Amino acid sequence: MDNVREEVQESAVKRIGVLTSGGDAPGMNAAIRSVVRSAFRRGIECVGIRRGWAGLISGDIFPMTSGDVSRIINRGGTVLYTARSEEFRTEAGLEKAAATCKLLGLDGVVAIGGDGTFRGARALSAYGVSVVGIPGTIDNDIVCTDYTIGFDTAANTAVECIDRLRDTMQSHERCAVVEVMGRHAGYLALHVGVAVGATAVLVPEHPYDFQAHVAEKIRRARLGGKTNFIIVAAEGAVSAFTVGEQIRTELGLDPRVTILGHIQRGGAPTVKDRVMATRMGYEAVRVLAEGRTNRVICAAGESIIDRDITEGLAMRKTLNPEEFKVMTVMTGT
Numbered sequence: 001m002d003n004v005r006e007e008v009q010e011s012a013v014k015r016i017g018v019l020t021s022g023g024d025a026p027g028m029n030a031a032i033r034s035v036v037r038s039a040f041r042r043g044i045e046c047v048g049i050r051r052g053w054a055g056l057i058s059g060d061i062f063p064m065t066s067g068d069v070s071r072i073i074n075r076g077g078t079v080l081y082t083a084r085s086e087e088f089r090t091e092a093g094l095e096k097a098a099a100t101c102k103l104l105g106l107d108g109v110v111a112i113g114g115d116g117t118f119r120g121a122r123a124l125s126a127y128g129v130s131v132v133g134i135p136g137t138i139d140n141d142i143v144c145t146d147y148t149i150g151f152d153t154a155a156n157t158a159v160e161c162i163d164r165l166r167d168t169m170q171s172h173e174r175c176a177v178v179e180v181m182g183r184h185a186g187y188l189a190l191h192v193g194v195a196v197g198a199t200a201v202l203v204p205e206h207p208y209d210f211q212a213h214v215a216e217k218i219r220r221a222r223l224g225g226k227t228n229f230i231i232v233a234a235e236g237a238v239s240a241f242t243v244g245e246q247i248r249t250e251l252g253l254d255p256r257v258t259i260l261g262h263i264q265r266g267g268a269p270t271v272k273d274r275v276m277a278t279r280m281g282y283e284a285v286r287v288l289a290e291g292r293t294n295r296v297i298c299a300a301g302e303s304i305i306d307r308d309i310t311e312g313l314a315m316r317k318t319l320n321p322e323e324f325k326v327m328t329v330m331t332g333t
């Protein structure tokens with residue numbers, strides 16, 4: 001508390017904005033709440049920016065007080081709405097956004113979203129606006145952070161749905177092909193696949209091979225006595241319908257295909273997402289209050305740190321090799 005008071009006195013930052021951009025993720029509201037309340041504790045005014053970068057371009061903003069963020073820590077989605085802005089990718093769009101910041105006296109902006117959001121933040125910082133990013137996406141695919149807000153909730157939602165599917169697959173001795181989100185990344189599919197005890201897990205990081213990744217695993221499971229099978233596919237690996245068709249024609253089974261889709265993006269955030277979002281929101285405000293810019297808040301093991309956005313975006317992230325190995329052992333190869 002004393003530390004916070006000291007920083008209040010030192011900080012030249014008087015007003016900041018907060019926005020959510022890109023695909024929403026459970027826990028974004030908890031992050032917004034944390035930003036508003038952390039700012040308030042430092043004597044910094046906070047304004048909400050609606051619809052991501054588009055709202056900064058059009059000046060769609062409103063003051064947010066501590067009371068305005070009551071009872072949102074447990075709500076899915078984002079009270080600030082979210083959008084993807086093509087205009088913000090242009091020089092004219094960036095200039096308009098920077099002009100809004102100047103007009104409204106915004107000393108900084110906290111942008112909650114995925115790597116597209118951070119690329120936008122970096123571009124805006126070149127126009128003299130202080131920016132800090134908070135990673136929020138169910139894909140957990142942001143290279144510089146071990147964790148992104150929303151992943152745990154989405155994984156738990158997918159697991160709950162697949163556990164239900166398992167019941168009926170077991171009764172009918174069937175095969176389920178379940179598509180989970182992850183256009184470019186297999187973190188969610190891998191995590192969920194391990195958690196449900198999937199027969200096979202398909203991720204975009206490994207080129208799809210029906211015989212090796214599906215047929216052989218179903219055969220082995222069948223030889224081991226199993227009569228129901230769960231195949232978890234990330235949407236970016238292969239279409240679940242393609243896999244289902246191949247299982248039908250090549251293995252003679254009668255599979256059922258389920259696309260979990262946007263169900264995975266909704267719902268009340270888990271404890272992990274609420275806590276991570278709250279910690280990250282606090283750090284984002286601290287970084288801005290210290291007069292720093294072009295930073296992204298990252299989970300590094302059990303700690304929350306900040307990195308330079310440009311350096312963060314240049315880092316490489318691969319699927320956790322240990323988790324992938326465990327999955328291959330559990331699925332019989």
Ligand code: F6P
Nearest residue numbers: 023024137138139181182183184
């Ligand atoms: O939030 C990330 C993500 O869930 C991807 O896995 C998915 O491909 C994409 O968003 C779909 O988002 P939208 O339907 O909003 O374009």
